[in-house]
Amino acid sequence: MLDPVVAPRLRLPRSSSFDASSEAKDLLIPFLQRPVAKIGMVLAALVLAWVAPRPAVAQTQTAQQIYAATRPQLLQIRTVVDAADRQFVIGSGFLVSADGLAITNYHVVSDYALDPGTYRLEYAMADGGQGNVELLAIDMPNDLALVRIDRHDTPYLKFSKRAVEGTLQKGEQLFSMGNPLDLGFTILDGTYNGLVDRSYNERIHFSGALNPGMSGGPTVTDDDTVVGVNVARQLGSELVSFLVPARFAAALLARQEEAGDKPPPTDFTAEVGRQLKDWQEGLYKSFEASGFKPMVLGGYDAPQSTAPWFSCWGRTNSDLVPRPRATVNATMCDSDSQIFIANDLNTGRIHVTHAYVKSDSLNEFQFAAFLSHEVQPGFFGGFSRRWQTRQRCEEGFVHAAAAGSGPVLRTVWCARAYRAFPGLYDVALTAVTEDNGRQALISQLAMQGILYDNAVDIGKRFIEAVRWAR
Amino acid sequence: MIGRAYSNDVVLDDPHVAPAHVRIDRGDDGRLTALDLGSANGLYPARGRARVPLLALGDDSVFRIGHSLLRVRTAEHAVAPERPFAPRERLWLAIAALVILVPASEIALEWLTEYTEPRLVTYLMPLLAMLAVVGGWTILWSIVTRVFAGHAWFERNLLIALTGALIYQIVGAGSELGAFGLSWSALETYNYVGFFLLFAAMTFFQLRQINPTHQLAAAAIVACLFVCAVAVQAIIQSDVRPGPSRATVRLLLPPSLRLAPVDDETQFFDDVKKLQDELNKDRTEEP
Numbered sequence: 060m061l062d063p064v065v066a067p068r069l070r071l072p073r074s075s076s077f078d079a080s081s082e083a084k085d086l087l088i089p090f091l092q093r094p095v096a097k098i099g100m101v102l103a104a105l106v107l108a109w110v111a112p113r114p115a116v117a118q119t120q121t122a123q124q125i126y127a128a129t130r131p132q133l134l135q136i137r138t139v140v141d142a143a144d145r146q147f148v149i150g151s152g153f154l155v156s157a158d159g160l161a162i163t164n165y166h167v168v169s170d171y172a173l174d175p176g177t178y179r180l181e182y183a184m185a186d187g188g189q190g191n192v193e194l195l196a197i198d199m200p201n202d203l204a205l206v207r208i209d210r211h212d213t214p215y216l217k218f219s220k221r222a223v224e225g226t227l228q229k230g231e232q233l234f235s236m237g238n239p240l241d242l243g244f245t246i247l248d249g250t251y252n253g254l255v256d257r258s259y260n261e262r263i264h265f266s267g268a269l270n271p272g273m274s275g276g277p278t279v280t281d282d283d284t285v286v287g288v289n290v291a292r293q294l295g296s297e298l299v300s301f302l303v304p305a306r307f308a309a310a311l312l313a314r315q316e317e318a319g320d321k322p323p324p325t326d327f328t329a330e331v332g333r334q335l336k337d338w339q340e341g342l343y344k345s346f347e348a349s350g351f352k353p354m355v356l357g358g359y360d361a362p363q364s365t366a367p368w369f370s371c372w373g374r375t376n377s378d379l380v381p382r383p384r385a386t387v388n389a390t391m392c393d394s395d396s397q398i399f400i401a402n403d404l405n406t407g408r409i410h411v412t413h414a415y416v417k418s419d420s421l422n423e424f425q426f427a428a429f430l431s432h433e434v435q436p437g438f439f440g441g442f443s444r445r446w447q448t449r450q451r452c453e454e455g456f457v458h459a460a461a462a463g464s465g466p467v468l469r470t471v472w473c474a475r476a477y478r479a480f481p482g483l484y485d486v487a488l489t490a491v492t493e494d495n496g497r498q499a500l501i502s503q504l505a506m507q508g509i510l511y512d513n514a515v516d517i518g519k520r521f522i523e524a525v526r527w528a529r
Numbered sequence: 530m531i532g533r534a535y536s537n538d539v540v541l542d543d544p545h546v547a548p549a550h551v552r553i554d555r556g557d558d559g560r561l562t563a564l565d566l567g568s569a570n571g572l573y574p575a576r577g578r579a580r581v582p583l584l585a586l587g588d589d590s591v592f593r594i595g596h597s598l599l600r601v602r603t604a605e606h607a608v609a610p611e612r613p614f615a616p617r618e619r620l621w622l623a624i625a626a627l628v629i630l631v632p633a634s635e636i637a638l639e640w641l642t643e644y645t646e647p648r649l650v651t652y653l654m655p656l657l658a659m660l661a662v663v664g665g666w667t668i669l670w671s672i673v674t675r676v677f678a679g680h681a682w683f684e685r686n687l688l689i690a691l692t693g694a695l696i697y698q699i700v701g702a703g704s705e706l707g708a709f710g711l712s713w714s715a716l717e718t719y720n721y722v723g724f725f726l727l728f729a730a731m732t733f734f735q736l737r738q739i740n741p742t743h744q745l746a747a748a749a750i751v752a753c754l755f756v757c758a759v760a761v762q763a764i765i766q767s768d769v770r771p772g773p774s775r776a777t778v779r780l781l782l783p784p785s786l787r788l789a790p791v792d793d794e795t796q797f798f799d800d801v802k803k804l805q806d807e808l809n810k811d812r813t814e815e816p
Contacts, residue, residue, distance in 0.1 A: 423783035424641035
């Protein structure tokens with residue numbers, strides 16, 4: 060039934076661990092090794108066993124009723140390759156006004172938005188109706204898009220008042236709809252589990268089985284009002300999915316209704332750039348405001364960010380066989396702030412890593428060679444020739460800490476520019492202490508999608524904070 | 530009388546010389562002249578493509594007949610003293626010293642960058658490679674020298690090869706040391722210039738050995754090849770397409786080898802800000 064040639068590029072989750080890139084593995088592996096994670100997986104299994112059987116007849120009927128009530132408002136949104144007239148990306152969406160306005164995810168329509176000449180948008184309804192879709196507005200940081208379908212007097216879904224006000228209770232049952240894997244419109248139920256603790260972009264943690272293709276579909280409470288928009292699921296986990304809170308969709312709709320007859324932007328790439336610039340201001344102001352707190356790592360103060368949306372892991376090489384001739388103990392902090400721009404471009408993350416390396420049986424030259432290999436590439440998240448220029452670097456010996464309080468640092472600053480978004484850069488800053496021939500701290504700060512001056516300010520604070528521990 | 534026939538005063542065994550080719554006379558003013566006796570191939574001055582029927586000779590002149598170059602000197606011309614051979618003992622002393630020094634330097638450099646468990650193979654392979662290169666160079670040039678100069682000069686070729694290998698190590702280690710110690714990464718990026726220069730110098734010395742008289746021509750050829758090699762390498766390096774970033778810190782050495790002065794933060798970030806303009810230019814290039 061699924062045409063393998065057309066094998067749709069099912070676009071669901073742009074969750075931080077969903078990328079096929081190497082970071083996904085980096086994030087997942089430490090997760091699995093932690094004993095807490097193992098217990099968590101056991102608990103998740105128990106929860107599944109509990110959730111799986113459908114006991115009360117009342118619940119099943121609610122799902123049936125909800126589906127019957129919302130079916131007319133559901134859409135499948137397709138991105139079609141214009142020349143080949145075949146679907147390229149599929150997702151879901153839902154009507155939000157009587158004159159054909161609908162909400163979906165930005166990542167469902169991003170191919171069209173960034174390259175309208177090659178693609179066009181179409182919709183399909185549960186009753187078989189089809190037609191064209193016009194893209195009106197996007198809210199890229201929240202992964203939302205507002206579109207108009209070519210129908211009038213459409214039934215539509217309302218947003219949940221309690222969700223917009225923030226008074227939902229953890230444990231409430233929610234019903235999620237969409238068209239997973241192009242199998243047809245479906246409804247499934249799950250649990251509302253509050254907002255994700257450590258995410259910079261506000262997301263609802265939904266314990267339900269979202270699948271690729273359901274992006275942009277609505278998740279409703281039992282009164283048929285929308286609580287969130289399906290956006291992502293966590294790869295390699297069970298029933299861990301994410302929704303964009305309804306208040307952002309409601310705000311997007313309100314802005315569009317205010318704008319009235321104003322025509323939509325002709326160049327959505329410029330609009331993406333504008334929204335990215337605004338968004339990164341918020342992120343990096345927040346990052347700078349929370350500042351760096353020193354964490355002692357082998358005789359040095361390693362600056363860590365206190366911003367709540369970082370998740371940190373430890374790493375060591377002591378379990379390698381044969382025993383390494385220098386020990387490495389590292390901390391890696393990654394901000395959960397990724398935003399999707401295009402299939403080959405995610406940006407907005409910040410990495411702060413420190414590795415304390417100490418020689419066991421290496422002389423100074425051998426230790427320096429070991430260090431050279433230990434330093435990781437500063438940039439992460441892949442490289443896209445389409446979106447990014449090549450890197451340019453500046454190297455030097457720098458004494459940044461106040462006199463007498465910190466070592467000389469071998470500092471490397473590398474940056475690359477975004478071709479389509481003037482003023483925004485990826486920056487990778489690396490500093491290696493140069494006060495001792497047999498031990499060193501390697502500190503790295505990498506920031507994606509940042510204004511150059513912001514990067515310089517934050518970079519200065521970062522290397523100033525690398526000091527000797529008292 | 531000069532020619533190929535056995536009745537001449539100077540008999541030349543050159544098939545392109547006529548049986549009676551040239552006669553050298555002393556004129557009334559005491560000056561020597563060379564007269565072409567009607568040969569097919571003619572008489573040419575040392576530097577000149579046009580044949581002449583008559584050539585005035587000075588105290589120390591060279592002229593050409595057939596494929597032979599003849600030098601005529603008057604009897605008053607001073608005779609240079611005999612040039613002795615290079616003492617063979619000194620040559621072998623130098624070779625012996627290098628045979629110890631070169632592998633030792635290779636082992637030392639390998640050892641200084643060894644940070645995993647030491648294995649014999651990591652030392653053996655570079656030594657074998659070095660042996661192959663030095664041996665190959667010596668044998669190749671010995672054959673060429675034998676063919677063109679009649680004598681193989683094996684010891685001298687070996688000396689050139691070993692000296693080249695030692696300088697190769699020095700250039701390699703020196704460029705790394707300079708790149709780190711002087712914080713001048715261009716030294717490492719462009720170290721191929723040093724290597725090509727070394728190769729050119731070695732080739733020049735080999736050519737000079739074959740023919741000591743044509744040093745200028747040899748130098749010119751070698752210089753040309755050097756410039757070509759550097760240009761090709763530069764083009765290859767600059768044409769590299771941008772790809773995923775390599776590790777940012779390319780090479781670290783012990784902190785005590787830092788020679789460059791330390792920047793303060795302001796200086797470093799001033800340089801960092803200059804990168805922004807370059808990046809903005811990069812944006813306008815074709816991806």
